Each structure stands twice: as structure tokens, then as C-alpha cells.
Amino acid sequence: MAETTRREFMLGEGSGTGSGSQNLHVGMGPAHPAMHGIIRITTELDGETIVKADVEIGYLHRAFEKDCEEGGYNNAIPYTDRLNYVSPLINNFGYCAAIEKLLGIDVTERCKYIRVIMSEISRICDHLTCIGASAMELGAFTVFLYMIKAREFLWELVEDVTGARLTISYGRVGGVKADLPDGFSAKTTKAFKETREVLDEVHRLLTGNRIFLDRMVGLGALSREETIAYAITGPLLRAVGVPYDVRRAQPYDVYDRLEFEIPTQKDGDNFARYLVRMAEMEQSMRIVEQALARIPGGAINVDAAGRPIDPAAYVDLGKQGKTEGLLLVPITLSPNLQGQQRAALERVNVHDKRVVLPSKETTYGSIEGLMNHFMLIMEGSGIRPPLGEAYAAVEGANGELGFYVVSDGTDRPYRVRCRPPCLPPMAALSRMIEGGMVADLIPTFGSVNMIGGELDR
Amino acid sequence: MDGAAVLDAIRQRADVVETHAHRGDATVVVTRDALPRVLALCRDAPALAFDMLMDLTAVDYLKYPGREDGPRFEVVYHLYSLVHNHRVRIKTRVDEDDAVVPSAVGLWPSANWFEREVWDMFGVRFSGHPNLMRLLLYEEFVGHPLRKDYPIDRRQPLIGPAQ
Known part of the structure; x- marks a missing residue:
């Protein structure tokens, strides 16, 4: 048998090598430095061109939906932190919104403003991380460091409010855990000033940068029709020119009262997604500034006049009235409970004893408060929405984040379904990368902003 | 269109089992046979x-009060219209021993992964699906974990390279 030359071997030619050239199968992941989570992409390559790609997910599956069915309604809130772990506050509020819809309750004005403020801060953190990480993968390490620096300023705000940076568990059904701390507004102004400087700098570094443009413009594009057919929402949908944003289309909280724009682009490629995200951060800061200027302070009692109450509730209120005198005895709270004094919680929580835990003063200061606390905490008690189902959507950093909850009348959700905003774009990822070069897979995958926690649940 | 008008429009043109608008979510329940027609109409x-x-998901009604004897699974479609900015929820019910629903991949490609996930988690099959594999779990996984009769602490057999 004739000896195969090196050239023949490399090209798959010559005797004993079958016929003609063959495509090469290359697996990327599950653990790959440029994979933003654990995910596997099996590619079939013709030279450097991706002929076919297969995306395999599920490596971070931790039974979120099953776990939610096992505990009470509020027990699922820490699990929602771990969905999109870059903007966990939005998940908290999205889940709470679904349960509140199921219960038919409306949160207080101040709470709505707090939810808007914290959601927008999270959205900026998410976009900063997404752009920073994708820029780093293209060699712009400086941008990554700048963006993470800016994120740090914002995470300090988050830490001030929630007491944690990532696993914040700040939302509660019917309100939030604690009121905003003192001096929050001034700190936000300062952090935004720094963030704006960073964004300006990044604009100068990236937006006109030849290397960056070569790697982003015209790559990873998806047509408008295909984006809609794949139910892709968020920055990827706005990058093809569809101004769909849940905050505008079906406003929740107080978004209908705030002024902001929905940035869109036409091309639907990686660069358009980058521009949309950059513009959205500025809009988010605008929203937060308006919300901080308008947030109502003082004690706001939503339960006051206007609502007819049934005799049983009247008797309940009477009991509450009698203990009011006792409750004036001040109780020293631990510093850990900053923002959770009775007055603060009354501002941010729904006045509904079936839903919201009493303040610590009430729990420790009166027997009614203690009973109320136990009735919400003990197994078999707790929040009990009536039989039914509800779907509530909020605008997550990656698109529409929906929760579909079914109640069987007990204190545990019968079914919790999370509609993860980054699952549809991941389903379409192979459409985005097929026909492109291997190296372009990385920026395209970066622009999708896959978050493993949310994708695999 | 508001929810009531959407429900009217569907009711006029297709056979529906029931409709409701609990908490403002317009909902239509249809039979499995009518499902492809209703989805195409929508x-x-x-x-x-x-x-x-x-969104496309399922609910296992095995232990739901009042529904223990009825069809076990409900497959739930959440539709949204960019043109009119309205939503609707379409549901269909199937029995455990015949848990097959016609696939919606031909209408919306987004159904592809959603249906794979429902098969993975509930064991409901979708006829006409191009590649009905498990989405989040692995092929060797035994059972379908979001079914109500699947205990949360069940252990799975270890898998690994063949000995």
C-alpha cells in the first residue's frame, strides 16, 4: 500500500482514507473558559465554518420548579435569587407579582417605587456584566475591569438595601423585606455619576473601535421574523427593531408614570444588541432618578378609608386597636433589622395579615402579633391564595420573565412555572451561529447573555 | 383587544370546552382534537x-382538589400578540394513558424546546415533534420529575461509562 503523504492525510485524501474531505466534529464545553455557564455546543466544522451546531443544556438543573412545590409561598423566594443571579432582584419581584396577582392584592405605592428602583439597578448590573464579559472575550480586558468596577458601585447600593450582594432574597409576597436605608438617594446619585463616567469611557473604547466592530457588525444576526417566531424578547428583540418591552406594553408597578425610551436598532446583529444594551443602561438610570424624586415617604396606610370590610375583619381590627397602647412600648431592634421597624414595614408592605409577616415589634410585643407570625410560619398555615391560576410577566434583563402559578388553596403552590427569558434565544442559538466562523461563536454566545441559573432552573 | 373580546373571537370560530378570565387572564380550554385548529386560528x-x-408548560392535576379523577395533565400555552398587545392562555387536557398532544413546532419554532421540556418533566408526548428528546435531564433518567407522584427525594441510578 502506498504511503500516505502528509498533505493527503490532512485533507483526508489518498488511499485508505475514504473519499474526499470530511467535516470535523468539535465539542465546546460543558466547561470552556468562554462559556458563560455550563453548556455544551457540539459543532460540525467544514474548515473554520460551522456547518451544524447542536446546543445541549441542563447542566445547572436543580429542580427549581419542583422545590417551589415543596414549601410555602415565601419559601421559594431564595430559590428565585438563583435564577438570574446577575439581576436577582427582578426575579424576586416577578415571582411576588405572580403570587400577588393570584391573591388579588395590590402593593403600596412606596413598595412599587422601591421595586422599580431596585429592578432598574439590577438591570444595569446585568447589562454591565454581559457587555463586560463579551468584550473581554474579544480581548478588551480593560473594558471588563471598568464595567466590573461600575457594577461594584451598584452592588454596594444593593448591599445597602438588601444586606447581600447576590443572594439578596429581598422581595416578599405583599411587599419587600425592608425599607430603603437613610441616605440612599445621595449614594445612588454618586454611584450613577461613576457609572456614567465608565459608560462614556467604554463608549470611547468600543463603539468606534475597528477590532470590536469587525467582530460584532453583521455577525450572529437573526431576522426580525425569526426572532419573533422563536419568542425571543428583551434586548435581542429590540435589536431587530421591535420596541416590545413589558414595562411599556403592559406596565406593572409604576412604569406607566415614568418617562423612558425603548432603545431599538434595526440590524439584529451582535453590534445592535450591544448598542441596545448600552442605551438601556442610560434609560434605567433615568428611571431610577425619576423614581427617587417621586417616591412617596411618610406613613401611608393603604388600608384606610374606602374599602368595605366584613364583620369578622371589623372584630379583628378592634382587637388590633385594643393592643395599640401596649405596642407603643419601644423594643430595641438588632442592627440587622434596619429598615424593618414597624413604621418602615407599614410603608412598604400590604396591610393584610393573611399575607405579610407582622413587624418584629408586633411579634414580640403582643400575643396577636405572635399568633399572626406563627400562623404564617407554621407548616400547614401561611399564605393561602384561593383556587386558581395566574401568569404575571415582568421585564427581566434578558426579556420577558414570566411566572405561571397554580394554587390548590393550600399554603404551598401547586405549580410554579418560570418562563426563563434566555431559553428562547438559546433555542435559536444554533440558527445564529450556523454558517459563521468558529471564532464568531464566542461574541454571538456572549451577546445572548445566557445565564445558567435561569436557563436550566 | 381586551381579554373578553379575545375570548369572544375564539369562541365564535372554534369549539371550546370552557373559558374563564380569573384575575384578568383570558383562558380558553379546548379539546385535544380542536387544539391544532385553535392554535392556527390564534x-x-x-x-x-x-x-x-x-410559554408552553404543563400541570399535573393528580392531587388537585376536585380534579383527582379527571384528565391528569393540562398542557398550557401562553400566547402574546405583538400587533395587538394582548395575551391569551390556551389549555388542553389529556389522560395519563394517552398523554399525547399535537406538536406546535410547525406554528411557532419556540415550541421546540418548550415541548422537549414538557416531555422531560411530565412525560407528555408531542406527536409530530422533530426531535422529542429530554431537554434538561439526561436520557438515562428514570421517570418524569414534575409529576405529582414523583417524590422529591427519589434517587436515580448512577450512570457512567460502560464497564
Whole structure:
């Protein structure tokens, strides 16, 4: 048998090598430095061109939906932190919104403003991380460091409010855990000033940068029709020119009262997604500034006049009235409970004893408060929405984040379904990368902003 | 269109089992046989124009009060229309021993992964699906974990390279 030359071997030619050239199968992941989570992409390559790609997910599956069915309604809130772990506050509020819809309750004005403020801060953190990480993968390490620096300023705000940076568990059904701390507004102004400087700098570094443009413009594009057919929402949908944003289309909280724009682009490629995200951060800061200027302070009692109450509730209120005198005895709270004094919680929580835990003063200061606390905490008690189902959507950093909850009348959700905003774009990822070069897979995958926690649940 | 008008429009043109608007979510329950027609109608009728299949999931009603004897699974479609900015929820019920639903991949490609996930988690099959594999779990996984009779602490057999 004739000896195969090196050239023949490399090209798959010559005797004993079958016929003609063959495509090469290359697996990327599950653990790959440029994979933003654990995910596997099996590619079939013709030279450097991706002929076919297969995306395999599920490596971070931790039974979120099953776990939610096992505990009470509020027990699922820490699990929602771990969905999109870059903007966990939005998940908290999205889940709470679904349960509140199921219960038919409306949160207080101040709470709505707090939810808007914290959601927008999270959205900026998410976009900063997404752009920073994708820029780093293209060699712009400086941008990554700048963006993470800016994120740090914002995470300090988050830490001030929630007491944690990532696993914040700040939302509660019917309100939030604690009121905003003192001096929050001034700190936000300062952090935004720094963030704006960073964004300006990044604009100068990236937006006109030849290397960056070569790697982003015209790559990873998806047509408008295909984006809609794949139910892709968020920055990827706005990058093809569809101004769909849940905050505008079906406003929740107080978004209908705030002024902001929905940035869109036409091309639907990686660069358009980058521009949309950059513009959205500025809009988010605008929203937060308006919300901080308008947030109502003082004690706001939503339960006051206007609502007819049934005799049983009247008797309940009477009991509450009698203990009011006792409750004036001040109780020293631990510093850990900053923002959770009775007055603060009354501002941010729904006045509904079936839903919201009493303040610590009430729990420790009166027997009614203690009973109320136990009735919400003990197994078999707790929040009990009536039989039914509800779907509530909020605008997550990656698109529409929906929760579909079914109640069987007990204190545990019968079914919790999370509609993860980054699952549809991941389903379409192979459409985005097929026909492109291997190296372009990385920026395209970066622009999708896959978050493993949310994708695999 | 508001929810009531959407429900009217669907009711006029298709056979529906029941409708409700609990908490403002317009909901239509249809039989499995009518499902493909209703979904196609929702997508194609200009007055409805549901161009996005936002979400597709299932619910196991095995232990739901009052539903223990009825059809076990409910497959739930959440549709959204960019054109009209309205939503609807379509549901269909199937029995455990015949848990097959016609696939919606032909109408919306987003159904592809959603249906794989429902098969993975509930064991409901979708006829006509191009590649009905498990989505989140692995092929060797025994059972379907979001079924109500699957205990949360069940252990799975270890898998690994063949000995």
C-alpha cells in the first residue's frame, strides 16, 4: 500500500482514507473558559465554518420548579435569587407579582417605587456584566475591569438595601423585606455619576473601535421574523427593531408614570444588541432618578378609608386597636433589622395579615402579633391564595420573565412555572451561529447573555 | 383587544370546552382534537394575530382538589400578540394513558424546546415533534420529575461509562 503523504492525510485524501474531505466534529464545553455557564455546543466544522451546531443544556438543573412545590409561598423566594443571579432582584419581584396577582392584592405605592428602583439597578448590573464579559472575550480586558468596577458601585447600593450582594432574597409576597436605608438617594446619585463616567469611557473604547466592530457588525444576526417566531424578547428583540418591552406594553408597578425610551436598532446583529444594551443602561438610570424624586415617604396606610370590610375583619381590627397602647412600648431592634421597624414595614408592605409577616415589634410585643407570625410560619398555615391560576410577566434583563402559578388553596403552590427569558434565544442559538466562523461563536454566545441559573432552573 | 373580546373571537370560530378570565387572564380550554385548529386560528386570524408562543408548560392535576379523577395533565400555552398587545392562555387536557398532544413546532419554532421540556418533566408526548428528546435531564433518567407522584427525594441510578 502506498504511503500516505502528509498533505493527503490532512485533507483526508489518498488511499485508505475514504473519499474526499470530511467535516470535523468539535465539542465546546460543558466547561470552556468562554462559556458563560455550563453548556455544551457540539459543532460540525467544514474548515473554520460551522456547518451544524447542536446546543445541549441542563447542566445547572436543580429542580427549581419542583422545590417551589415543596414549601410555602415565601419559601421559594431564595430559590428565585438563583435564577438570574446577575439581576436577582427582578426575579424576586416577578415571582411576588405572580403570587400577588393570584391573591388579588395590590402593593403600596412606596413598595412599587422601591421595586422599580431596585429592578432598574439590577438591570444595569446585568447589562454591565454581559457587555463586560463579551468584550473581554474579544480581548478588551480593560473594558471588563471598568464595567466590573461600575457594577461594584451598584452592588454596594444593593448591599445597602438588601444586606447581600447576590443572594439578596429581598422581595416578599405583599411587599419587600425592608425599607430603603437613610441616605440612599445621595449614594445612588454618586454611584450613577461613576457609572456614567465608565459608560462614556467604554463608549470611547468600543463603539468606534475597528477590532470590536469587525467582530460584532453583521455577525450572529437573526431576522426580525425569526426572532419573533422563536419568542425571543428583551434586548435581542429590540435589536431587530421591535420596541416590545413589558414595562411599556403592559406596565406593572409604576412604569406607566415614568418617562423612558425603548432603545431599538434595526440590524439584529451582535453590534445592535450591544448598542441596545448600552442605551438601556442610560434609560434605567433615568428611571431610577425619576423614581427617587417621586417616591412617596411618610406613613401611608393603604388600608384606610374606602374599602368595605366584613364583620369578622371589623372584630379583628378592634382587637388590633385594643393592643395599640401596649405596642407603643419601644423594643430595641438588632442592627440587622434596619429598615424593618414597624413604621418602615407599614410603608412598604400590604396591610393584610393573611399575607405579610407582622413587624418584629408586633411579634414580640403582643400575643396577636405572635399568633399572626406563627400562623404564617407554621407548616400547614401561611399564605393561602384561593383556587386558581395566574401568569404575571415582568421585564427581566434578558426579556420577558414570566411566572405561571397554580394554587390548590393550600399554603404551598401547586405549580410554579418560570418562563426563563434566555431559553428562547438559546433555542435559536444554533440558527445564529450556523454558517459563521468558529471564532464568531464566542461574541454571538456572549451577546445572548445566557445565564445558567435561569436557563436550566 | 381586551381579554373578553379575545375570548369572544375564539369562541365564535372554534369549539371550546370552557373559558374563564380569573384575575384578568383570558383562558380558553379546548379539546385535544380542536387544539391544532385553535392554535392556527390564534396565529393567523388578523384580529387575533398571536405571533409569539411566549410559554408552553404543563400541570399535573393528580392531587388537585376536585380534579383527582379527571384528565391528569393540562398542557398550557401562553400566547402574546405583538400587533395587538394582548395575551391569551390556551389549555388542553389529556389522560395519563394517552398523554399525547399535537406538536406546535410547525406554528411557532419556540415550541421546540418548550415541548422537549414538557416531555422531560411530565412525560407528555408531542406527536409530530422533530426531535422529542429530554431537554434538561439526561436520557438515562428514570421517570418524569414534575409529576405529582414523583417524590422529591427519589434517587436515580448512577450512570457512567460502560464497564
